Amino acid sequence: MPLWALSWGPPTATVHSRTAKVFETLGDRRRAAAMYGAATSRPPGTYARIVALDLVAQAEMQAAEGSVEEACATWSRAIDHMDGVQSKRTRKAVGNMRRDLSRFRPADCDARPNSTNAPATSSATAAEPHTPGRGQEVTDPARLQTAPPRPATVTEPRPTADGLEERP
Numbered sequence: 001m002p003l004w005a006l007s008w009g010p011p012t013a014t015v016h017s018r019t020a021k022v023f024e025t026l027g028d029r030r031r032a033a034a035m036y037g038a039a040t041s042r043p044p045g046t047y048a049r050i051v052a053l054d055l056v057a058q059a060e061m062q063a064a065e066g067s068v069e070e071a072c073a074t075w076s077r078a079i080d081h082m083d084g085v086q087s088k089r090t091r092k093a094v095g096n097m098r099r100d101l102s103r104f105r106p107a108d109c110d111a112r113p114n115s116t117n118a119p120a121t122s123s124a125t126a127a128e129p130h131t132p133g134r135g136q137e138v139t140d141p142a143r144l145q146t147a148p149p150r151p152a153t154v155t156e157p158r159p160t161a162d163g164l165e166e167r168p
Contacts (some may be wrong), residue, residue, distance in 0.1 A: 008050055009042040016041070019053055024061065033061035037074075052081035056093040063100055072101075100114060 008014045020035030036058035040051050055078035063071035075097050082090050 013042045013047075014038050017050075020054070020057065024057070029061040029065050033058050036061065048081045048083075048119040049085045052078045052085060052090055053093060053139070055081060056090075056097065059097070060100065066105065075101075093105050 005011075005014055008017070010161035015033050017039035020039060023029075023035055038055045040058075042051055053072055059071040059074035059078060062068075062074060076161040078093070078097075082094070141167045
């Protein structure tokens with residue numbers, strides 16, 4: 001295995017990840033999801049960014065196959081691995097995850113203002129129920145089959161003297 005490929009982790013996990021990408025390209029989402037799952041077999045606490053991205057890819061394959069509950073569980077695991085990771089790809093993955101899950105948000109959520117564009121004064125009283133706006137989490141299972149997972153807190157990259165992103 002080339003030296004540069006070892007930066008992705010153990011060879012077996014790397015081969016699983018590359019195989020998953022081949023299955024994905026061929027349109028075999030079921031096998032791609034299985035291989036992405038196998039690619040997460042890196043030692044615990046290591047390669048957090050790579051594991052998170054493999055989990056995101058697995059969840060995308062599961063969602064595309066219609067296994068939304070399974071995809072949400074996998075996305076949740078991916079977000080857990082993103083804790084402390086500073087990466088453009090993980091930030092993009094969170095954005096894509098929110099976009100993919102937005103189709104499961106109730107339609108009335110899009111019509112309501114969110115906290116950033118709500119008027120300063122509101123006619124709502126404490127007795128009226130609050131309907132979440134765009135970007136706010138829906139937690140009432142009666143209103144939504146699958147509540148979207150909380151987005152990961154991903155910090156902005158810190159520039160270094162050589163201009164590269166500093167990563168933990």
